[in-house]
Amino acid sequence: MVSPVPDDSPSVWTRGDFPDESVWSFELSATARQSLIDYGRGGPSADLSRRIGAQVARWAELLNGGPGFVRVRNFPADELTEQEIAHAYLGLGSLLGTPVGQDRDGNVVTHIRDERIPAGPTVRKYRTNLAQDFHSDGSDLVGLLCLHPAKAGGQSRIVSAHAVYNEMLRRDPHLLDVMYSPMPWSRNGEQGPGEQPYFELAPITDIGGIPRIFFIAWYIRDSQQHSSAPRLTDEQLAVLALVENIANDPLFHIEMEFQRGDVQWLNNTTVLHSREAYLDDDEPSLRRHLLRVWLTADTPLANELLRGGIPTPRAG
Template sequence: MMVTPDTARTPGDDVSDRSPQDSDAVWTRPDFPDSSTWTVVLSEAERAEIVDAGRADGLDPSRLFPTLRSRCEEWAHTLSAGCGFVLLRGFPVDELGTEQTERAYLALGAMLGTPVGQDREGSVLTHIRDERITRTDPTVRLYRTRERQDFHTDGSDLVSLLCLSQAQAGGESLIASSAAIYNEVLRRRPDLLEVLYSPMPWDRNGEEPPGQPPYFELAPLNDIDGAPRLFYISWYIRDSQRHPEAPRLTAGQLEALELVETIANEPRFHVEMVFEPGDIQILHNGRILHARNAYRDHPDLDQRRHLLRLWLTARNFHGVAEPLRSGIPSRSANDGPAATR
C-alpha cells in the first residue's frame, strides 16, 4: 500500500522553485533563551478546574473548564500558527488519583482535539515507561524501553505528554522546528529535498491489518495547506529493509535521512525540556520533531519514569497528511498505516 496524500509531490518533481519557509513555525535555539519562554504555569483557579474535572465522573463535558477553555484557544493558536509547541506546568497530579488523573487529562486534551488510537487495540492513553525489555526487533516499540529515541513525529496532528514521575537521570525531551530543518536542508543540499518528497517504505512493526503487506510507502515530506510538513520516523523507514518485498532504500534516501537527523541534533536547532511531575508537553506533529534522551530509572518500580501520552486529531487544522492524523487503526480496521513510534 502506498499512502498518497492529495498534496504529495510526484517523484522527479523539480524542487528548484522551493523557497525558505518564513513563519513563526521557523525557529532555532537562540529564539528561546530560557524555559520561561515556552512554559505556561497554571494558576490555582485553573488547577482547581482540572481537579473538578477529574472528580466529576459523568458530568457533561461542556460544563468543564469554564476558565481554561479560553486559555486552550490561546494554546491552539500557538500550536497551529505559532512556534508549534507549549509546555503547561502545574497539572494537579498531586491532588488526583490514577483514574481521576486520566479522566481530567483526557477531558483537557479533548478541548484541543479528538483522541485517537495509539496501538492496534485502539488505546487512547498510553503509559510511557520502561518495561524492562530490550528492543530485540522492530515489533518492540521504543517507548517501552529506556533507549534514546532520535528525532521523529507521531501518528496524529498533536501529541501530548503528561509527566507523572521523573527518571532518576536522563530522559530529557528535545524538540526542533521541522520548518527550520527544511530551510537548512534547502540551504545545504537542495537536491535532497526532492528525495524527501519521494515515497519511502515504512515498516508496520507487526501492526499491519490482516492480509496487508508488512510495510507501506509514504514520502517524508508533503505539502499541506501550501506548506511543507515533515512526517518522519527514520527507524521505521530503515526497519522496512527486513522485508524482502519492500523497495530497497537508495544511497540518496539514506543520505537524506541522515541529513535530517544531523541537523536536528545540532545544538542550535533544538531546545531541551526537563519534565517535572505535572508538566504537559503538547506538540504539533506537522511542525515539530521530538526526541528523547536515554535515561536511568529508579530501582523501585513505583518511582520509575512515567508519562501519559495522548494523540489528538485537531479540529481546526491539519497537522500531518491523511490518513496519518487519525492514529493507528484498530484491529477491526481494514487498512491503514501503523506509523508511530
C-alpha cells in the first residue's frame, strides 16, 4: 500500500511555481556578514545566534516546512582566511542543525573540487568534475558554500522529491511501491572493518506520515559490482530510470547558479539535487571549489540509518 501523497504540502513544487528567485534567495545583511566575520575570528557562538538567529529561523521554516531549499548570498568569504571561513560556515550551519561526519575520517567540512584523480567505484563523484545525476545526501540537511565557481558548467539543479513522487504515482503506482522495498547500496569503499561492502535500504521511508526519499541511483547500481549483494530486478532498475527521467524534465527542476559567497541549503528528504559536468581553469586558485556540511536537524527528517552521516569505523 502506497502512503498518502502529500498533494497539498509546500514541499510539492515544480519549476513554474517560482517565476523569480525572491522566494528562496536571501542576501546576508551587513550586520549578518559582520557577525560571521566576528565568529570566524573567534567570537562566541552566543553572539552569532543572538545577532542572526531570526534570519536563520526563516530559512529553517522554508527548509523544514516549505519547499525545502534556500540560497543565501554574500557570505564573507573574501574577509576571512581559509580556516576562518570553515569555522564561520560551521557556526552558521550549527544554527540549523548539528554537523555530522561525511566520510570514514569523520570530517564535518568537505572540500568539493576536482582532485584530478581517475574515476572509479571507490572514488566519490564530488572529487571529480563529472556530472552527478539527481540524488540526496546522507543527512537531514546539506549545505554548499561556493568559494569559487567553475570556468564553465557545474550548474546546480534541484527538484522536489515529492513532486517526483506524485508524478511516479500518476504514471506507474506499482513502480512507486517498489521504492518502499529494500534495495542494495554500495558503500563505495566507506565500509568499516568486517562490514559488508553494501547495505540494504528502501529509497522511501515514511516518517511521521510523510514519504522521506533517499536516492542515489549510482550507489544502487554500483552494488552489483559486489557478488554478495542481491541482484537488482528489472522493476528496480526501471524505477531508478523513472525517477531520473522525471527529475531531469525541465518542467520539474530549477537551476541555481553559484557565485562566490553563495550558500545553498537543502532538505535532503524533500529535495533531490544534481550537478552538471564542469570545466576548470588551468590556474589552481581559480578552480571550482565548494565547502559542504551535513546537518542533523532537531526534528528527524531522514531515515535513522542516514541522518547521522557516515560514522567513523570502530577499531576491529
